[in-house]
Amino acid sequence: MEMLPLIIQGLLLIAFAVFAYFSLVRSSLSLAPWVPTRSKDFARVQSIICLKPGQKLYEIGCGDARVAISIAKRFPEALVVGVEISPLMYCIACARTFFSGVKNLRIQCADALKMNLRDADVVYVYALPKTVNQTLMPKLRSELKRGSVLISYSFSINDEGVVVHSIPGEANIYVLMMT
Numbered sequence: 001m002e003m004l005p006l007i008i009q010g011l012l013l014i015a016f017a018v019f020a021y022f023s024l025v026r027s028s029l030s031l032a033p034w035v036p037t038r039s040k041d042f043a044r045v046q047s048i049i050c051l052k053p054g055q056k057l058y059e060i061g062c063g064d065a066r067v068a069i070s071i072a073k074r075f076p077e078a079l080v081v082g083v084e085i086s087p088l089m090y091c092i093a094c095a096r097t098f099f100s101g102v103k104n105l106r107i108q109c110a111d112a113l114k115m116n117l118r119d120a121d122v123v124y125v126y127a128l129p130k131t132v133n134q135t136l137m138p139k140l141r142s143e144l145k146r147g148s149v150l151i152s153y154s155f156s157i158n159d160e161g162v163v164v165h166s167i168p169g170e171a172n173i174y175v176l177m178m179t
């Protein structure tokens with residue numbers, strides 16, 4: 001009987017380790033750990049995006065979904081899809097989306113690197129430069145249709161066609177139209 005609390009403690013420890021791995025470690029090993037886009041830049045991001053009714057924007061690694069919610073509100077006739085690998089951030093994103101009342105935002109718990117994004121009109125990403133350029137870009141180059149737009153917050157995309165939106169002292173926003 002004395003062993004029981006020890007077994008329960010051990011099981012709880014294992015459960016916590018599994019949860020921590022899937023919620024925190026795996027995302028850091030993939031595209032980036034959770035660091036949010038600064039809320040003062042939401043309006044800048046929105047001003048760069050052009051979404052016609054029926055078009056689709058994917059946010060790769062949507063974190064707590066604050067950016068996705070702001071875009072969904074700005075373009076109510078477009079569809080916004082937030083993809084998040086961390087179950088913890090996914091739950092937070094779902095709760096935020098529910099309480100925001102937006103109807104044109106879907107949150108998916110998935111590894112964006114394993115999804116097919118060929119129906120995207122716009123892709124928004126805030127991830128580490130190495131992972132954007134070495135891991136994500138080859139995939140996006142092969143999947144995204146001509147004319148679709150990739151927006152990278154803060155970190156440069158290595159491509160000649162990239163347009164940089166910069167304001168002194170603020171984070172750069174990099175935009176690439178796929179050709």
Ligand SMILES: C[S@@+](CC[C@H](N)C(=O)[O-])C[C@H]1O[C@@H](n2cnc3c(N)ncnc32)[C@H](O)[C@@H]1O
Pocket residue numbers: 026027028030031032033034035036037059060061062063064067083084085086089110111112113125126127153
């Ligand atoms: C730098 S944060 C950006 C969060 C949000 N996009 C923002 O701008 O506020 C990167 C997010 O991507 C998620 N992430 C990392 N790798 C991923 C992958 N392969 N698929 C989906 N999400 C991923 C992380 O869990 C984290 O929430």
